[in-house]
Amino acid sequence: MQVYDAPLRDMRFVLNELHQDDGFGDLPALAEFTPDLTDAVLEEAARFAREVLLPINRSGDEEGCHIDNGIVRTPAGFREAYSAFREGGWTALAADPEWGGQGLPETVNKLVEEMICGANISFGLYPGLTHGATTAIESHAADELKQAYLPKMVSGEWTGTMCLTEAHCGTDLGLLRTKAVPQANGSYRITGSKIFISAGDHDLTENIIHLVLARLPDAPRGVKGISLFLVPKYLPGADGTPGQANGVSCANIEHKMGLKASATCQMNFEDSTGWLVGAPNKGMEAMFTMMNTERVSVGVQGLGVGEAAYQAAVWYARERIQGRSLSGPKRPDLAADPIIVHPDVRRMLMTMRAYNEGCRAVGNWVSRAIDAERHSEDAEVRQHAADFVALMTPVVKALFTDYGFETANLAVQTYGGHGYIRESGVEQYARDARITMIYEGTNGIQALDLVGRKLPANMGRLLRTFFHPVSAFIEENGGEGPLKRMVEGLQQAFGALQLSTAKIAEKGMKDPEEAAAAATDYLRLLGLVAMGYCFAKAAKIAAAKLAEGGDDAAFYQAKIATAAFFFDRILPQTSACFLAIKAGKKSMMGLDEAAF
Amino acid sequence: MQVYDAPLRDMRFVLNELHQDDGFGDLPALAEFTPDLTDAVLEEAARFAREVLLPINRSGDEEGCHIDNGIVRTPAGFREAYSAFREGGWTALAADPEWGGQGLPETVNKLVEEMICGANISFGLYPGLTHGATTAIESHAADELKQAYLPKMVSGEWTGTMCLTEAHCGTDLGLLRTKAVPQANGSYRITGSKIFISAGDHDLTENIIHLVLARLPDAPRGVKGISLFLVPKYLPGADGTPGQANGVSCANIEHKMGLKASATCQMNFEDSTGWLVGAPNKGMEAMFTMMNTERVSVGVQGLGVGEAAYQAAVWYARERIQGRSLSGPKRPDLAADPIIVHPDVRRMLMTMRAYNEGCRAVGNWVSRAIDAERHSEDAEVRQHAADFVALMTPVVKALFTDYGFETANLAVQTYGGHGYIRESGVEQYARDARITMIYEGTNGIQALDLVGRKLPANMGRLLRTFFHPVSAFIEENGGEGPLKRMVEGLQQAFGALQLSTAKIAEKGMKDPEEAAAAATDYLRLLGLVAMGYCFAKAAKIAAAKLAEGGDDAAFYQAKIATAAFFFDRILPQTSACFLAIKAGKKSMMGLDEAAF
CATH class of the missing domain: 1.10.540.10 (Acyl-CoA dehydrogenase/oxidase, N-terminal domain)
Incomplete structure (x- = not known):
């Protein structure tokens, strides 16, 4: 259900x-x-x-x-x-x-x-x-484009798209072929085909505004020759309402594993009129403005589906009766106990819960930085926040979506055979969540972005925005009580992250393939340390609130219980990540290509 | 593709x-x-x-x-x-x-x-x-049933089913309600509804033979009151060919996540004629005969899909060009390099490959024991083999299917956005493989079978059939060369397994929930040690063959390369398993049920 x-x-x-x-x-x-x-x-x-x-x-x-x-x-x-x-x-x-x-x-x-x-x-x-x-x-757009389009897009009267991918290129946009030919009136004629365009066409609004990556006739090859264009489905008339059709058509919609109610379109542009957004050949920059915003949002999508999956699993685990608790019947009035009494079911529910709460905490931390980057009155804070956002964007995208998919699958598993049946509704979560690991840059690409761009940027300055608060927290909270074990766990994982960072910096300098070979495990390791930091902080706050008394004790007790589970059962994933990073690229690249 | x-x-x-x-x-x-x-x-x-x-x-x-x-x-x-x-x-x-x-x-x-x-x-x-x-x-069946049914089932003229699950009970078969009423002629009247019946009805053969779990009128409650019946779709006439319809009907077929070409049926039995298979109230024993055979086969299903997914991913990784190798262009004749040059793609392909080869090796080891159990002339060997099969059946089922699903998902990830599209064919592997983690006992149930039944059975005798060859191999191969690191890795993982076994035995004796809380991680740990043992042996054999010379060098070199990857990148999963087992049940069971 x-x-x-x-x-x-x-x-x-x-x-x-x-x-x-x-x-x-x-x-x-x-x-x-x-x-x-x-x-x-x-x-x-x-x-x-x-x-x-x-x-x-x-x-x-x-x-x-x-x-x-x-x-x-x-x-x-x-x-x-x-x-x-x-x-x-x-x-x-x-x-x-x-x-x-x-x-x-x-x-x-x-x-x-x-x-x-x-x-x-x-x-x-x-x-x-x-x-x-x-x-x-x-x-990036000129003022008149903003005036003409933004109010209607913000009000939701029109929707927008991002038209990047072509059949032969996704990750490597340097290969793209869509053309833009300048016209005397300052507009451009756009011609080409795009695939995988989410909301590329639909019946929800009367106009759709496409942002299209294309090449100018004299553009340099590769990613340095890509420009961004605004191409409406219908050209607004003098009164601003949609008028003439603009050569934009949906050739097909994809049949997908999931996300079926979202129209994923193959879009054709035939001599469509468009306007340049940003400078010529600087489309990748403008595209990354969209992309980075979207990447954090895609992470949050994974979390959203994960939370829904968790709730469905909890509902079922209370409803479904099967077997008896190993510590004696819990519901002797029923023919069997609800399956929530069984440790292995608890393992699944607690894992889902810990992933969701951990990701939500990390996500909000990053969102605070996004706000500070935009609104702080202090330029230093803005830079600091921007560094943190840049560092964490690939982590949020990849970590949340990996865990969102895992959570959805744990929900299916909690349902047993019933979870495999469409009527249950949970297998849909697994199919829907699956795309979030892929689009807006596969999770492998996120890891390369983290290790290849974000770590070395400005001599490691970005990473310090993360390392400083974590190490400060560890120093300040070595103390006593239930927090002690959590801080110890965090300290150990953080140590592994520091060592891994040094190793990647050292090896990656000489051989970028070494950094790339460590990327996915490093992103996971950093993400787990971020979650651990948030859980330890949360447990500390919860303990303080409980000491104060008040009527929200159940929430804070549950927060501490979930944090304890995280440190016992989830954070140990870091040890496998650390060992994998340590192994380096040799065995990963060792098999001759012909031998696969 | x-x-x-x-x-x-x-x-x-x-x-x-x-x-x-x-x-x-x-x-x-x-x-x-x-x-x-x-x-x-x-x-x-x-x-x-x-x-x-x-x-x-x-x-x-x-x-x-x-x-x-x-x-x-x-x-x-x-x-x-x-x-x-x-x-x-x-x-x-x-x-x-x-x-x-x-x-x-x-x-x-x-x-x-x-x-x-x-x-x-x-x-x-x-x-x-x-x-x-x-x-x-x-x-378990009487001779005349064998004579009447086995030849036609063996020849494939008729197919068979296993009718266990009912809507309200799967894992806990003690709750089942289907009734069997004895008739004067020695047959029984079977009435009830079963769900999730694979191949319950279809148009491939002219008859279908159902093995149905049901209760006799005077049966004790729970699993001790279940009997097994043979119920044909059509009653064979005097000449042995299908005659009168037998009150067996398919009420519905399930709409599933995958496995769509396999008919999963809701079967109704209405006063259907059936015959007892095995003794009254001993249906669970007979059922486990089927179930154990099937569990190993389900593991192999997961491996089969995993191999197909791997091959599809390799095909795509060679075909798809995107970006340039970090160590310099590999195919300057093309607009970009095939993605197989990228370390993170290699990581995925090698992981898939290591899972498949490792599972295939473990699977064949278990199959050899199945043959020995059936055919050895030495009663001691038969017992020894039977012990090993009993121990490894849940491991094969759960490990192979977990990895089969993971492998299918890695194939989807290798394809990127194209993998999410049905036409690619790889998302089908993920949907198809997903059921193997569930049916014939969920993988959580397999883990409980391993830890709760197989470990304590006969004072740990079953486990010794696994521990002995592994420890003997480690002792005999401490030596030199490329095998040295593998044997060290195996030794460390095996040490973690031994410690975990002792901990579970000690804690589980006092509190069965402690054993249950460790079950899933323990199964994974044991499975990884089994794979590590097989990989180390394989690498040793491969090295010997290479030393001999011969024309199959590429195969043996690839075997050593895959083994090296396994020890570097897969076996470290054991460290996370070990830490999770060590943590015990406290945090897993610590959250109040109402707080979920």
Whole structure:
């Protein structure tokens, strides 16, 4: 069964309690967003997710998208849900007030994104890509393009896309072939084919604004010859409403493993009119503006699906009776005990829980930095925050989505045979979550970004934004009590991370393949240390709150219990990562290519 | 793309080279199956898999099974393929010659099973379940039932099923409700509903023989009151051909995540005539005869899909060009290098390869024991082999299927976005492999079987059949050369396994929940040590062969390279398992049930 209630208590915890001392300081620009206000937003979003988006999640998966005579149809209920979403102002949540947005902090916005994707990730893609596109337009487009497009995109009247991939190139965009020919009036004619375009076409809005990577006629080869263009499905007329068709068509929609209610389109551009966004041949920069925003969001998608999967598994583990507890019957009134009494079921539920809570805590930490990067009045803080965001973006993307998929699969496993049946709703989570490990740069690419770009950047400056708070926390909390073991565990894992970093820096300098061979394990190791840091902090805060007394004891006790499980059962993954990194590239690259 | 060529060279290696000194001795009963003969069987099976089963694998997934007016239709081509399979004598391969079987060694049969499931796991279920059913009939049924049913099941004229699960009970069969009422003529009237019945109904054969668990009227409660019955779809007439319908109907077929060409049926029995198999109330024993056979086969299914996924990934990694090698362009003639040059792609391919080769080696070791258990002339060897099979059955089932699913997902990841598209064929492997972790007892149940039943059985006697050869190998091969590091790695992992075993024995004696809390990590740890042992042995043999010279150097070099990767990158998983086991149950069971 699909059940989804946004985990509001934990969301309030990460938002208002966990990261208050994160060094990003106060942000007066966001002072109006008091806990009371953000709480009201979260509650309303939770209601919307549960009441509007969840009910069309499984039906959307069954029905999928269809293309009739070139028109893409979303599944039943999606048009109505999108209208309600737009009318509720949700598309404008995090956008700049200059364009009609509400300017909500990213810390809150990312929690709302988690809810949307927890209830219905396929739905989330329609407004989600728009957000990336508006960010790129805001940052790089000429003013008149902003005026013409941003208000309608922020209001949700129109949606946006990112048209990067072509059939023969995804990761290596240097190979792309779509052409842009300049016209006398300053516009360009765009011609080419793009694949895997999320929300490339649909029936939710009357116009769709494509951001398209293409080559100018005189462009240098490779990634240095790529430019970004804004290409609307319909050219706005003088009154700003969609007018003439612009040679943009959806040739096909993909048949996918999951995410079926999201239309993934093959888009053809035939002499379509477009306008340059940013400087000629600087498309990759503008593209990365979208991409980095999207990468954090994709991580949050993985977490959202993971939370939904966890809730479904808990529901089933309480409902399903099978066998008796090894410590004696717990429900003698029933023919058997609910399976939640069994240790191996607990193992699965606790693992899911620890992944979700750990990722949520790390995610909010990064969101705080995104806000500080944008809004801090202190240039040093802005730089510090930007460094941290740059460092953690690939970690959030890859770690959260790996764990989101693992969590979804643990939910399937908790259901046993019933989990393999579509009616259960949980196998959909596994199929839906699977894409998050791939799109916006595969998780392998994220790891290479971390190790190849982020670690060496500015002589390791980015990494220090992470190492400093972790080592400070370890120094300050060596102490006593239940926290002691956690800090010891964290210290050990952090030591492994420091050693690994040194090893990669040393070996990678001489041989970049050595760094690449360590990348995936290093990202996992760093991500686990980040989770461990957040869990130890959370346990410390929870212990303090419990000592104070108050009526929320159950929440804080559960937080400590989940943290204890994390240190016992999840953090040990770091030892395998460390040994794998230590092994180097030799055996990874040792097999002759012909021998595979 | 789906490509599948049975890995014949590696199959011959595990069959004829790797396990010659395994202590199970010669089996004169199987002497006729010379390497020449088994080689011919393997080659012919490989051809059948590639030419007949592979071409209908993806189309079968797309079309699925359908139920029309109560008649289950398999996808296009399945009827023809099954006829060819039957005519080729494949259904009779491992069956007893007494019933028309060819009596092939299990070592060879399991390799053929791997091929069938590598090419088309959905197809494999139709003859696969029949094999389990005939085993139970052979072992437990009265002679006249054997005479009436076995020849036709062995010849593949009729197929068989295992009807265990009901909607409210799978793992806990003690709860089952299907009733069997004795009749004056010695038969029984069976009434009840079963779910998840693989090959429960289909259009491949004219009769289907169900083995049904049910309760006699006076049966004790729980698992001690379950009996096994043979219930044909059609009652054979005097001439042995299917006659009167027997009240057996397929109410529905399940809509599943994958395995779509295999009909998973809800079966209704309404006053169906059946015959007791084995003693009254001893159905669980007979059921476990089927189940244990099937569990090893399910492990092999996971491996089969894993091998197919690996081959697809290798094909793609050579075909797809993207980016340049970090050590300089490898294919300057192309616009980019094939992605197989990239370390992170190598990591995925080598991981898949190491899982497949490691599982194949362990699987063949267990198959040798199955043959020895059946055919050895020495009662001590038979007991020794039976102990080893009992110990390793849950390990094979859970380890191979966990890794099979992981391998399928690594193939999807290698394909990037294209892997998420159904046309690529690789996402099907992930969906198909997923069920193998669940059916015939979830992998969590396998772990409990290992830790709760197999470890304590006969004062740990079963485990010694595994510990002895591993410790002997370590002692004898401490030496020099490339093997040295492997043996050291094995020794360390084996030490962790020994410590974990002692800890579980000690704690589990006082508190069975402690053993259960360690179960999944313990199974993984034992499985990895088994793989490590096989890899170290394989590397030793390969080194000796290379020293001898000969024309197969590429194979032996690749074997050593894969073994080296296993010890560098896979075996370190044991350190995480060890730490998790050491942590005990406290944090796993610490969260209050209401707090989830």
